[in-house]
Amino acid sequence: MMTDASPPAAQGVLLTDLYQLTMVTAYQELGMDREAVFEFFVRRLPVQRGFLVAAGLQQVVEYLEGLHFADDEIQWLESTGRFSAAALGRLARLRFTGDVDAMAEGTAFFANEPVLRVTAPLPQAQLVESRIVNLLNFQTMVASKAARCRIAAGTRRLVDFGMRRAHGAEAALHAARACYLAGFDATATVAAGRAFGMPLSGTMAHSFVQAHADEATAFRHFARVHPRGLTLLIDTYDTLRAARLVVELHREGMRVEAVRLDSGDVGALARDVRAILDAGGCGDIRIVASGNMDEFEIARLLAGGAPIDVFGVGTQLDVSADAPSLDCVYKLQEYEGQPRRKRSAGKATWPGRKQVLREFDEEGRIRSDLIVPVGVDGAGRPLLVPVMRGGCRVGALPDLERSRDLARRELASIPVTCTRIADPEPLTAGISPQLRQLAERVDRDFP
Amino acid sequence: MMTDASPPAAQGVLLTDLYQLTMVTAYQELGMDREAVFEFFVRRLPVQRGFLVAAGLQQVVEYLEGLHFADDEIQWLESTGRFSAAALGRLARLRFTGDVDAMAEGTAFFANEPVLRVTAPLPQAQLVESRIVNLLNFQTMVASKAARCRIAAGTRRLVDFGMRRAHGAEAALHAARACYLAGFDATATVAAGRAFGMPLSGTMAHSFVQAHADEATAFRHFARVHPRGLTLLIDTYDTLRAARLVVELHREGMRVEAVRLDSGDVGALARDVRAILDAGGCGDIRIVASGNMDEFEIARLLAGGAPIDVFGVGTQLDVSADAPSLDCVYKLQEYEGQPRRKRSAGKATWPGRKQVLREFDEEGRIRSDLIVPVGVDGAGRPLLVPVMRGGCRVGALPDLERSRDLARRELASIPVTCTRIADPEPLTAGISPQLRQLAERVDRDFP
Numbered sequence: 015m016m017t018d019a020s021p022p023a024a025q026g027v028l029l030t031d032l033y034q035l036t037m038v039t040a041y042q043e044l045g046m047d048r049e050a051v052f053e054f055f056v057r058r059l060p061v062q063r064g065f066l067v068a069a070g071l072q073q074v075v076e077y078l079e080g081l082h083f084a085d086d087e088i089q090w091l092e093s094t095g096r097f098s099a100a101a102l103g104r105l106a107r108l109r110f111t112g113d114v115d116a117m118a119e120g121t122a123f124f125a126n127e128p129v130l131r132v133t134a135p136l137p138q139a140q141l142v143e144s145r146i147v148n149l150l151n152f153q154t155m156v157a158s159k160a161a162r163c164r165i166a167a168g169t170r171r172l173v174d175f176g177m178r179r180a181h182g183a184e185a186a187l188h189a190a191r192a193c194y195l196a197g198f199d200a201t202a203t204v205a206a207g208r209a210f211g212m213p214l215s216g217t218m219a220h221s222f223v224q225a226h227a228d229e230a231t232a233f234r235h236f237a238r239v240h241p242r243g244l245t246l247l248i249d250t251y252d253t254l255r256a257a258r259l260v261v262e263l264h265r266e267g268m269r270v271e272a273v274r275l276d277s278g279d280v281g282a283l284a285r286d287v288r289a290i291l292d293a294g295g296c297g298d299i300r301i302v303a304s305g306n307m308d309e310f311e312i313a314r315l316l317a318g319g320a321p322i323d324v325f326g327v328g329t330q331l332d333v334s335a336d337a338p339s340l341d342c343v344y345k346l347q348e349y350e351g352q353p354r355r356k357r358s359a360g361k362a363t364w365p366g367r368k369q370v371l372r373e374f375d376e377e378g379r380i381r382s383d384l385i386v387p388v389g390v391d392g393a394g395r396p397l398l399v400p401v402m403r404g405g406c407r408v409g410a411l412p413d414l415e416r417s418r419d420l421a422r423r424e425l426a427s428i429p430v431t432c433t434r435i436a437d438p439e440p441l442t443a444g445i446s447p448q449l450r451q452l453a454e455r456v457d458r459d460f461p
Numbered sequence: 462m463m464t465d466a467s468p469p470a471a472q473g474v475l476l477t478d479l480y481q482l483t484m485v486t487a488y489q490e491l492g493m494d495r496e497a498v499f500e501f502f503v504r505r506l507p508v509q510r511g512f513l514v515a516a517g518l519q520q521v522v523e524y525l526e527g528l529h530f531a532d533d534e535i536q537w538l539e540s541t542g543r544f545s546a547a548a549l550g551r552l553a554r555l556r557f558t559g560d561v562d563a564m565a566e567g568t569a570f571f572a573n574e575p576v577l578r579v580t581a582p583l584p585q586a587q588l589v590e591s592r593i594v595n596l597l598n599f600q601t602m603v604a605s606k607a608a609r610c611r612i613a614a615g616t617r618r619l620v621d622f623g624m625r626r627a628h629g630a631e632a633a634l635h636a637a638r639a640c641y642l643a644g645f646d647a648t649a650t651v652a653a654g655r656a657f658g659m660p661l662s663g664t665m666a667h668s669f670v671q672a673h674a675d676e677a678t679a680f681r682h683f684a685r686v687h688p689r690g691l692t693l694l695i696d697t698y699d700t701l702r703a704a705r706l707v708v709e710l711h712r713e714g715m716r717v718e719a720v721r722l723d724s725g726d727v728g729a730l731a732r733d734v735r736a737i738l739d740a741g742g743c744g745d746i747r748i749v750a751s752g753n754m755d756e757f758e759i760a761r762l763l764a765g766g767a768p769i770d771v772f773g774v775g776t777q778l779d780v781s782a783d784a785p786s787l788d789c790v791y792k793l794q795e796y797e798g799q800p801r802r803k804r805s806a807g808k809a810t811w812p813g814r815k816q817v818l819r820e821f822d823e824e825g826r827i828r829s830d831l832i833v834p835v836g837v838d839g840a841g842r843p844l845l846v847p848v849m850r851g852g853c854r855v856g857a858l859p860d861l862e863r864s865r866d867l868a869r870r871e872l873a874s875i876p877v878t879c880t881r882i883a884d885p886e887p888l889t890a891g892i893s894p895q896l897r898q899l900a901e902r903v904d905r906d907f908p
Binding site: 026028029030031032033034035036037039040041043044046050052090094096136140143144145147148149151152175177178179180181182183184185186187188189202203204205207208214215216217218219220221222224225235236238239240242249250251276277278329333334335338339340342345346349354355356357358360361 | 473475476477478479480481482483484486487488490491493497499537541543583587590591592594595596598599622624625626627628629630631632633634635636649650651652654655661662663664665666667668669671672682683685686687689696697698723724725776780781782785786787789792793796801802803804805807808
């Protein structure tokens with residue numbers, strides 16, 4: 015099922031903030047091209063998140079591999095009058111030749127833990143900041159919310175319905191990918207099926223019913239053309255009347271796989287529809303619920319015993335409505351071998367290149383995470399692994415199915431205080447004594 | 462400044478929900494290709510919005526003009542095994558040949574008002590639903606929040622800094638466009654400058670300061686390479702110390718245009734920095750504030766007298782953090798000349814093709830909006846105008862600058878109860894008696 019096709023994303027190097035170009039050209043002109051280390055991390059988790067799921071690394075690696083200024087981009091930059099001919103010449107020769115270490119996609123992580131580290135000549139490492147944050151912020155945010163939906167839904171089927179209110183084309187594609195990675199079963203977004211080899215799923219819209227003189231004709235028409243996996247939308251006019259119609263059509267021989275509820279008191283309707291279907295010999299017909307679903311609503315419906323088999327989760331997931339951004343950053347940690355640290359009020363960072371060491375209890379649950387300077391030995395599994403060296407991949411990245419398998423194992427390893435739907439408590443990563451000492455030393459050296 | 466270049470958006474016809482393809486192929490096979498009318502509208506405004514600003518029409522028109530299934534898309538659809546050869550043949554011939562009527566970009570509007578109407582053979586009008594909602598939802602949402610920032614900021618300069626946490630590439634581009642349309646002055650997103658001919662603006666990042674041994678060297682270095690419009694970021698270590706350094710550098714002859722504050726108590730720091738600069742003979746140096754800005758924070762800072770000249774507004778704007786989606790829909794209103802209506806609980810719609818008539822008071826403020834069936838005469842300016850006929854543009858769309866001019870005039874026409882930042886009260890469009898009668902008739906005909 016996997017394909018190599020990249021999504022139709024804007025991978026252009028101009029998808030960046032203007033200050034990256036002014037800083038990069040300044041570094042180049044000043045000869046400041048020594049090795050720099052930047053790390054991407056989340057400063058604080060959103061209130062309703064007890065863990066995050068790393069996602070988007072595949073797209074970051076594709077972006078870095080392809081990084082260059084095309085002729086037309088250089089010409090356009092020239093037309094802005096902001097850059098000298100010499101500066102444009104240097105930009106035209108720029109490629110990414112650095113190293114990347116990162117958590118594998120699907121890894122669960124917490125605040126302040128480096129998720130991705132770029133080690134490269136300063137101009138390169140600086141230039142890529144905006145797009146790296148843009149890619150990792152979004153997929154990680156959606157994967158993390160999708161993981162909570164998976165936890166709330168247990169073994170029930172989850173389908174992404176969110177394309178129409180995702181923030182544009184790339185968001186729709188990347189949301190579909192991220193939620194599949196985190197445990198969804200399928201998406202309705204056709205282009206994501208093509209781009210990522212994901213399973214597709216779809217039903218019918220109210221307009222199909224409305225375009226017909228009555229529901230029975232609409233259902234018969236749809237069944238005639240698309241008999242396979244037939245899902246009928248039954249809430250256009252009167253849900254219970256439509257459920258009884260489905261029983262009739264079943265008696266006539268129509269093979270209905272599922273009915274969908276998209277409005278009203280879905281929990282109560284699901285029970286009534288289930289009763290009508292069961293009484294009518296349609297015990298096999300599944301119930302799909304959609305309309306303003308998220309992990310809270312799924313948990314509430316299932317706690318109330320709603321007999322729902324499939325949840326279509328849309329807008330709330332694709333925009334991560336209760337946390338539509340992460341407080342994530344990509345910060346300079348070291349330049350020319352010297353650890354660096356930002357001390358802005360409320361935004362101070364831990365200096366130097368860092369690793370996360372994770373320890374587990376006997377049942378395989380995470381016991382602790384410890385953030386240490388790279389090179390400091392310690393117990394626990396290191397979460398960041400080599401991804402690129404000298405601008406090239408160290409090996410093949412795991413494909414989406416393997417990342418999805420990892421995410422499933424990771425979810426099982428997260429402490430239940432972190433995974434509960436209401437008021438989760440995130441784990442706090444420890445800071446090793448060596449890292450604290452390093453921070454003190456940096457503060458002395460850069461008073 | 463305007464260019465014709467389209468943004469690198471995914472315009473592909475596969476950026477849609479699977480059910481659009483199953484419904485369209487069903488309609489085609491069933492011969493249901495008579496004229497259908499769909500309208501896009503917002504059912505309810507978000508809590509913190511007293512009005513919305515229409516945006517995204519340009520991208521919708523470009524999408525409809527280019528609508529077709531390319532050979533590789535047909536081949537991929539064939540590989541899914543979901544569609545017959547005959548169905549794929551019909552899809553391959555599909556183009557958009559319909560009509561579009563819409564509010565001009567920049568128009569202020571309210572709940573239940575049709576913003577865009579598509580009149581086309583049913584398969585075409587159905588197919589385009591997902592992408593039309595995707596395009597209009599996002600830009601309208603961002604333009605509406607940007608308009609509130611403009612109102613809060615008065616005549617102060619506003620710059621979009623949101624690319625890195627926008628939801629992907631297209632969101633970053635379209636957010637930059639939408640906020641410029643609604644009154645922002647510039648964006649930091651380079652690709653948006655290229656795609657839409659928008660003014661660019663940029664400063665420097667903390668990493669630039671951190672990569673140097675001290676701030677003075679960092680500032681001197683930056684000024685040497687980019688002396689024009691020099692903006693120095695002064696909060697990396699100690700903001701007031703850095704402000705005094707700026708005064709020193711000014712005495713040495715450095716021409717500093719602005720300083721930027723990005724952390725801490727920005728209001729208090731702005732006052733202290735202003736005092737240091739003024740005392741040091743730097744009264745011309747402007748103060749830029751950024752970091753978690755939105756219309757509420759801008760209003761709060763200015764109400765407190767903070768001497769801020771420029772606001773950099775980022776994440777909160779580009780993701781419309783307090784309302785990251787609109788309750789917007791694209792609904793079938795008529796098929797084969799018969800008005801249609803959805804009656805799902807809480808989601809009922811007004812049937813038929815509709816127009817909005819707007820009346821103004823003597824001062825040019827909106828007095829009332831009335832939703833009427835098309836063809837019903839009434840006082841007031843009709844808000845929907847012809848945009849496409851028979852699949853082609855009726856005329857050139859207004860360019861971005863003209864849409865921005867319209868938005869500026871529109872903001873001046875909105876009642877102040879709608880435009881206040883805290884607890885705005887949206888205007889409620891009236892429903893004409895003829896429209897109520899039509900709804901009753903439809904309910905009788907489709908019991």
